[in-house]
Amino acid sequence: MEEVIRLQEQYYILAASSSADDRTRVLKHGDTFAVFGRYGDIVPFGLGEQGLYHAGTRYLSVFDLRLNGKRPLLLSSTVRQDNDLFVVDLTNPDMPLGDDAVFRRDVLHVFRSKFLLDSTCYERLRLTNYGRDALALTLSIRCTADFADIFEVRGMKRICRGRLLPPVSDGGTLVLQYIGLDDVSRQTRIQWSPPPDAIADEQAHFEIALPPQASATVHCTVSCETEQERVALKPYEDAFAVRRSELMTRRSERPQIETGNDEFNAWIGRSTADLEMMLTATAYGIYPYAGVPWFSTAFGRDGIITALELLWLDPSVARGVLAYLAATQATDVNPRQEAEPGKILHETRGGEMAALGEIPFGRYYGSVDATPLFVILAGAYYERTSDRAFIEAIWPNIEAALGWIDSYGDPDRDGFVEYMRHTPEGLVQQGWKDSQDSVFHADGSLAEPPIALCEVQAYAYLAKRRAAQLSHVLGHERQAAGLRDDAERLRERFETLFWCDELSTYVIALDGSKKPCQVRASNAGHCLFGKISSPERAAATARTLLADDMFSGWGIRTLGATEARYNPMSYHNGSLWPHDNALIASGFARYGLTAAANTIFRGLFDLSLFVDLQRMPELVCGFERRPAEGPTQYPVACAPQSWAAAAVFMLLQSSLGISIRAPQRQLVFERAQLPDFLPWVRILNLRVGDATVDLLLERHEFDVAIRVLQRSGDVEIIAVK
Numbered sequence: 202m203e204e205v206i207r208l209q210e211q212y213y214i215l216a217a218s219s220s221a222d223d224r225t226r227v228l229k230h231g232d233t234f235a236v237f238g239r240y241g242d243i244v245p246f247g248l249g250e251q252g253l254y255h256a257g258t259r260y261l262s263v264f265d266l267r268l269n270g271k272r273p274l275l276l277s278s279t280v281r282q283d284n285d286l287f288v289v290d291l292t293n294p295d296m297p298l299g300d301d302a303v304f305r306r307d308v309l310h311v312f313r314s315k316f317l318l319d320s321t322c323y324e325r326l327r328l329t330n331y332g333r334d335a336l337a338l339t340l341s342i343r344c345t346a347d348f349a350d351i352f353e354v355r356g357m358k359r360i361c362r363g364r365l366l367p368p369v370s371d372g373g374t375l376v377l378q379y380i381g382l383d384d385v386s387r388q389t390r391i392q393w394s395p396p397p398d399a400i401a402d403e404q405a406h407f408e409i410a411l412p413p414q415a416s417a418t419v420h421c422t423v424s425c426e427t428e429q430e431r432v433a434l435k436p437y438e439d440a441f442a443v444r445r446s447e448l449m450t451r452r453s454e455r456p457q458i459e460t461g462n463d464e465f466n467a468w469i470g471r472s473t474a475d476l477e478m479m480l481t482a483t484a485y486g487i488y489p490y491a492g493v494p495w496f497s498t499a500f501g502r503d504g505i506i507t508a509l510e511l512l513w514l515d516p517s518v519a520r521g522v523l524a525y526l527a528a529t530q531a532t533d534v535n536p537r538q539e540a541e542p543g544k545i546l547h548e549t550r551g552g553e554m555a556a557l558g559e560i561p562f563g564r565y566y567g568s569v570d571a572t573p574l575f576v577i578l579a580g581a582y583y584e585r586t587s588d589r590a591f592i593e594a595i596w597p598n599i600e601a602a603l604g605w606i607d608s609y610g611d612p613d614r615d616g617f618v619e620y621m622r623h624t625p626e627g628l629v630q631q632g633w634k635d636s637q638d639s640v641f642h643a644d645g646s647l648a649e650p651p652i653a654l655c656e657v658q659a660y661a662y663l664a665k666r667r668a669a670q671l672s673h674v675l676g677h678e679r680q681a682a683g684l685r686d687d688a689e690r691l692r693e694r695f696e697t698l699f700w701c702d703e704l705s706t707y708v709i710a711l712d713g714s715k716k717p718c719q720v721r722a723s724n725a726g727h728c729l730f731g732k733i734s735s736p737e738r739a740a741a742t743a744r745t746l747l748a749d750d751m752f753s754g755w756g757i758r759t760l761g762a763t764e765a766r767y768n769p770m771s772y773h774n775g776s777l778w779p780h781d782n783a784l785i786a787s788g789f790a791r792y793g794l795t796a797a798a799n800t801i802f803r804g805l806f807d808l809s810l811f812v813d814l815q816r817m818p819e820l821v822c823g824f825e826r827r828p829a830e831g832p833t834q835y836p837v838a839c840a841p842q843s844w845a846a847a848a849v850f851m852l853l854q855s856s857l858g859i860s861i862r863a864p865q866r867q868l869v870f871e872r873a874q875l876p877d878f879l880p881w882v883r884i885l886n887l888r889v890g891d892a893t894v895d896l897l898l899e900r901h902e903f904d905v906a907i908r909v910l911q912r913s914g915d916v917e918i919i920a921v922k
Contacts, residue, residue, distance in 0.1 A: 224813050226279075228316060228478075229284075233255045235252070240272070244263065257552025258349070263343055266311075267340075268293050280814065282470055286316050287315045291313070292306065293309040310328070313325070320430070321440075324421045325419075327416055329414075329416040330413055336410070339409070363379055364380045366378035370400040373394060375390075375400055383556040387425075391421065460881065462879055468817070471814060472816075480518065486517070486522075491504070491842065498551070499525060501575070506780055508521075513854050513860070516585045526545050537626070542604070543608075545571040545572040546565075547631075560626070569620035579599050584862060586863050589674065634773040639774060640712075640718060645765030649712050649714070652712060655695075655725060656728060662733040663733070696735065704719060709724050723746065729785070729788025752804070753769075754804060756804045757785055762823075769824045775823040784851070786802060790854075801852065806876070867889075870919070877900075885910075889914075891914055892912070894912045
């Protein structure tokens with residue numbers, strides 16, 4: 202049965218298999234990632250996403266370990282807190298040996314450890330006999346590679362594919378090969394040490410004899426290669442030392458956060474490790490790939506929002522995102538790619554189907570909000586770093602983005618940024634809620650394009666305000682004044698047409714006839730993030746979003762429970778997204794609504810206690826919180842997902858009211874108010890320009906005490922009550 206189908210131009214991931222296991226284990230390094238079952242295997246059942254992937258292609262689709270032909274019993278498995286190593290403990294089941302003899306369970310311990318480095322999965326298998334008698338057994342590992350493009354794994358059917366070549370084995374090596382229709386020769390090279398006793402039918406067989414209390418070790422490497430890219434392998438211990446060194450170097454360069462709540466510390470620790478794993482080196486700097494498994498590549502919107510969530514702690518991520526997106530900014534009109542001059546990338550893809558043009562996503566620009574968000578990030582980055590030289594370097598890109606907002610982004614010149622797709626293969630909806638049915642009227646009828654989303658107008662407003670500030674810094678005073686005037690005209694027109702007294706919030710959108718879509722949705726909270734709202738309407742919007750039909754107890758739903766298309770199990774029409782909530786909490790804090798921001802903070806903290814590995818997923822279902830129960834998981838949510846992992850840092854920033862004004866050398870805490878689950882927070886090595894500071898923040902009933910533990914360099918610390 203197919204488990205992923207294409208439905209109305211959307212890729213719908215089915216979850217119909219009774220053997221599906223939502224607790225898969227994920228590793229990632231660079232452009233390589235792996236999704237394993239909890240046994241450490243790669244098997245074709247479940248949701249169908251398991252595999253070893255590189256550059257948009259699945260290089261290993263089956264890696265199945267057996268003992269005397271039987272699957273071992275699982276004792277435990279986990280990915281370590283640093284995301285550097287996947288470890289599995291297994292034991293043998295009861296296995297008949299003939300003549301009524303039985304190889305009794307729980308005698309043999311199998312310990313598996315895996316990590317990724319440089320397009321290769323390294324594994325060490327250690328088998329230990331804890332019995333009183335000698336053991337003789339056959340360890341077998343079946344290996345196959347379908348070389349499926351990630352979009353095939355997601356469900357797209359291709360008219361024809363390339364050629365799978367016969368497997369080649371030589372001593373301790375098995376090579377699986379595929380010649381794609383793009384004329385690229387891809388191969389999976391599997392090497393064992395010691396060599397197997399036999400390799401046949403894509404299976405390696407080891408005959409292992411173990412005296413009592415004795416151990417045997419088998420090493421395996423699985424390398425993803427092409428004719429042009431061959432992997433230079435290292436011994437297991439040396440390769441793992443390189444992997445650890447990378448992590449420790451990154452960690453030493455970033456501020457550290459400690460709190461008086463161990464469970465919150467675990468959430469912070471897992472989120473930090475997830476982000477370290479998702480950050481990928483590019484020619485332009487580090488970039489947070491969006492999510493595993495479906496979005497392990499550069500996405501414009503996701504990268505920008507992740508960078509904004511992390512900006513107060515680590516501005517290097519924002520610099521890498523801005524540089525990458527400036528380099529890939531559209532310069533020509535290409536309807537199939539939804540490209541227009543000045544527009545910022547939606548996503549980029551590698552793999553065979555992208556190379557052949559079977560999908561438009563090799564470089565795709567179908568995102569209405571990435572372009573104003575790019576300008577917002579540039580302005581916020583300058584305020585955080587005072588890095589004028591970098592802003593000057595990308596200023597032509599910022600101006601091109603502003604040009605797109607006023608021209609291609611507003612084709613009817615009504616002052617609002619709107620979208621409609623220009624290719625039948627593209628996304629119907631081009632805001633962050635890009636499901637086909639995510640924008641509709643109160644009666645449930647879908648909105649006709651072109652569509653002007655409420656949050657996109659807020660982004661455009663903030664983009665012009667930020668660009669005006671940058672123009673002033675660069676000495677372009679006339680341009681700065683014009684941008685401020687444009688922003689104010691947009692704000693006034695927005696308040697007139699998007700506010701709905703009946704809903705007590707902003708409508709989700711205007712349709713192609715400028716008719717309001719009178720629907721309560723989380724999009725309105727982003728209008729506070731963009732600071733386009735009046736203080737009175739901001740407070741009313743906050744009350745609406747925290748009412749029972751919007752706030753589930755875990756966080757704010759994407760859609761109100763009374764709306765026509767509400768479904769708590771849908772992707773965008775009633776589910777709950779951590780990054781969405783973090784942006785809304787940031788918006789609350791920008792209007793001094795810190796207590797409201799902390800209501801969201803508390804809900805997501807509680808949610809973090811129930812999710813696997815305390816890893817914040819892409820989304821959860823929007824069911825109402827029930828006493829003594831955890832949230833309802835969304836079965837095909839990406840985890841890790843960068844903007845979900847980074848949400849905790851924006852939530853903490855909103856709670857503490859932190860802003861860093863590098864040009865003025867100021868660290869500001871505005872109306873700081875820690876939630877009740879955080880008695881204190883310690884922030885170490887926080888950089889402001891060339892200065893660093895260590896801080897201790899302690900919660901009081903209506904206030905937060907700020908103590909400076911260490912200060913190096915010139916930085917002023919300001920507390921606004």
